[in-house]
Amino acid sequence: MPYKKTKELPGQVRSHLPAHAQEIYLAAFNSAWLSYEDPEKRHGNETREETAHRVAWAAVKTHYRKNPQTGEWEEKIPKQMN
Template identity: 45%
Template sequence: MPYKANKHLPKRVKDNLPRGAQTIFRKAYNNAEKQYKDPKKRRGKASLTAVCNKVAWSAVKNEYKKKGGDWVKK
């Protein structure tokens, strides 16, 4: 299910990421959902949700890093 706005993101994402990182997560998740909807495009037997989360967190980690328990822009 694509996320239409940051307010619809999972609680663990909203509670841990700053607003900009939430937007990156949401956009990456939604793109991955379109790209990997077909199970043949996924590695192994990973679920669509697992793949989307992995892609989204990777996108966040490209722009942000964890410093002292908080996510900060690189």
């Protein structure tokens, strides 16, 4: 089911991701929830919720990375264009 606020996100998301990453997660989850209502659009035998969570994590990973030394999620630094 879609989330209205970041405080409704799963505990693992709230406790590990920075606030901005949580907003990305929420928006991506809700969009995927609407987009993947039809089971034929989903990957394999995933439920609608599983697909939405997978899409949400992928969206977060486009802007954030987990620091291998600290284990903390941090925003990716955009590459400089020359």
